[in-house]
Amino acid sequence: MSEGQTGNPSAVARADALRARFEALPAGAGSPGPVRLVRAPGRVNLIGEHTDYNQGLVLPAAIDREIWIAFRPWDRPEVELTSAEFGDTRSFSLEGLSPETRGAKSWIDYVAATAWAMREAGLGVRGFRGVMDSTIPIGSGLSSSAALEMASTWALAVPRAPRPEAGAMAAIAQRGENHYVGVNCGIMDQFASAAGRAGHALLIDCRTNQFKTAPMPAGLSLVVCETGSSRRLEVSAYNTRRSECELGVKLIAEREPGVRSLRDVDEAMLDRNRDRLPEVVARRCEHIVLEDARVMDTVAALRDGDLAALGRLFAASHASLRDLYEVSSPELDAMVDIAVAVPGVVASRMTGAGFGGCTVNLVERGAEGALRDAVLAKYQNRTGLKPRVYIVAAVDGAGELQLPA
Ligand code: GLA
Numbered sequence: 465m466s467e468g469q470t471g472n473p474s475a476v477a478r479a480d481a482l483r484a485r486f487e488a489l490p491a492g493a494g495s496p497g498p499v500r501l502v503r504a505p506g507r508v509n510l511i512g513e514h515t516d517y518n519q520g521l522v523l524p525a526a527i528d529r530e531i532w533i534a535f536r537p538w539d540r541p542e543v544e545l546t547s548a549e550f551g552d553t554r555s556f557s558l559e560g561l562s563p564e565t566r567g568a569k570s571w572i573d574y575v576a577a578t579a580w581a582m583r584e585a586g587l588g589v590r591g592f593r594g595v596m597d598s599t600i601p602i603g604s605g606l607s608s609s610a611a612l613e614m615a616s617t618w619a620l621a622v623p624r625a626p627r628p629e630a631g632a633m634a635a636i637a638q639r640g641e642n643h644y645v646g647v648n649c650g651i652m653d654q655f656a657s658a659a660g661r662a663g664h665a666l667l668i669d670c671r672t673n674q675f676k677t678a679p680m681p682a683g684l685s686l687v688v689c690e691t692g693s694s695r696r697l698e699v700s701a702y703n704t705r706r707s708e709c710e711l712g713v714k715l716i717a718e719r720e721p722g723v724r725s726l727r728d729v730d731e732a733m734l735d736r737n738r739d740r741l742p743e744v745v746a747r748r749c750e751h752i753v754l755e756d757a758r759v760m761d762t763v764a765a766l767r768d769g770d771l772a773a774l775g776r777l778f779a780a781s782h783a784s785l786r787d788l789y790e791v792s793s794p795e796l797d798a799m800v801d802i803a804v805a806v807p808g809v810v811a812s813r814m815t816g817a818g819f820g821g822c823t824v825n826l827v828e829r830g831a832e833g834a835l836r837d838a839v840l841a842k843y844q845n846r847t848g849l850k851p852r853v854y855i856v857a858a859v860d861g862a863g864e865l866q867l868p869a
Contacts, residue, residue, distance in 0.1 A: 803839070
């Protein structure tokens with residue numbers, strides 16, 4: 465494994481290792497029967513940032529950085545999960561689960577939140593004992609929490625019970641994260657993890673929760689560059705951005721009947737209502753309105769293989785997130801700067817909530833190494849932080865794995 469890259473073990477080796485960890489748990493490892501395996505991918509968003517909670521459009525792909533859980537259901541109303549990554553075991557009771565009784569903050573909250581939300585949605589849930597591992601770098605903005613939630617929907621499900629379709633299941637997990645964990649995220653991360661398609665990005669309409677798949681051009685690789693910078697401000701700044709957008713909608717709707725979200729607002733409508741909006745709110749709204757249009761343009765450019773357009777659209781999105789939405793950071797800006805100077809890098813921008821985390825890059829096949837070398841050579845000098853570079857592939861969404869026993 466070269467420096468700056470994370471290894472991705474083969475599926476069979478990974479399954480064997482996780483099963484062995486499960487079998488090594490102290491006695492009473494669940495009901496008899498084979499150990500089952502579920503997986504859920506992280507995601508990278510190609511474009512359409514902060515649009516999901518504005519009922520807009522997003523274009524993420526599920527990626528081959530995944531959380532896996534090896535487990536056996538048991539008859540106790542309890543979940544006990546060991547994290548191979550953190551080296552600890554956590555549990556919670558399925559009885560009396562409620563946001564009010566949530567204990568100290570821990571990664572197991574995402575599982576409990578999902579169980580709570582599935583119950584609230586009228587779905588049965590079942591206790592299990594399991595071991596999980598993850599190849600999604602924590603805190604990097606590649607949605608490890610959403611992946612844990614989506615893997616949990618599979619592990620908690622009652623066998624043979626009807627399962628809501630991916631978008632509906634994503635909405636259930638999002639509700640758990642909003643109300644139980646208390647993070648006011650949109651639906652994109654859960655949706656991408658649930659509905660991903662190998663070799664494709666997903667065009668998700670966050671107003672209708674419908675999606676279409678968009679093939680990734682064969683000649684392009686997806687490369688994620690991690691800035692290694694903290695996302696400390698993320699939650700409070702994220703919530704502030706949400707309320708600024710909501711205020712924009714409220715003020716525009718006073719004059720424009722029928723406006724329920726920024727999805728109902730186009731450039732002309734925004735312009736004729738600017739005088740009603742505080743300057744900062746106008747800028748936030750402008751980002752959202754134009755970003756929705758960039759998503760559709762990106763889908764067309766991917767379809768047509770228009771690399772120049774992809775470069776322009778990613779650059780415009782990044783500049784808008786930096787200047788209008790103000791969620792970029794000096795580290796993200798430096799990472800994009802370094803990337804776009806590399807021959808063969810087609811498009812580069814920050815991805816996810818921002819304030820740190822990762823950039824997403826479309827790179828001509830064969831140029832991935834040049835991008836990695838440039839980042840490893842220049843980024844640390846510019847920022848003092850150690851970068852990581854992941855060449856990723858778009859994969860299928862969460863589900864149960866059928867691997868040889
Ligand atoms: C985070 C949230 C998503 C979305 C992005 C920004 O990843 O969880 O719902 O809002 O930020 O596009």
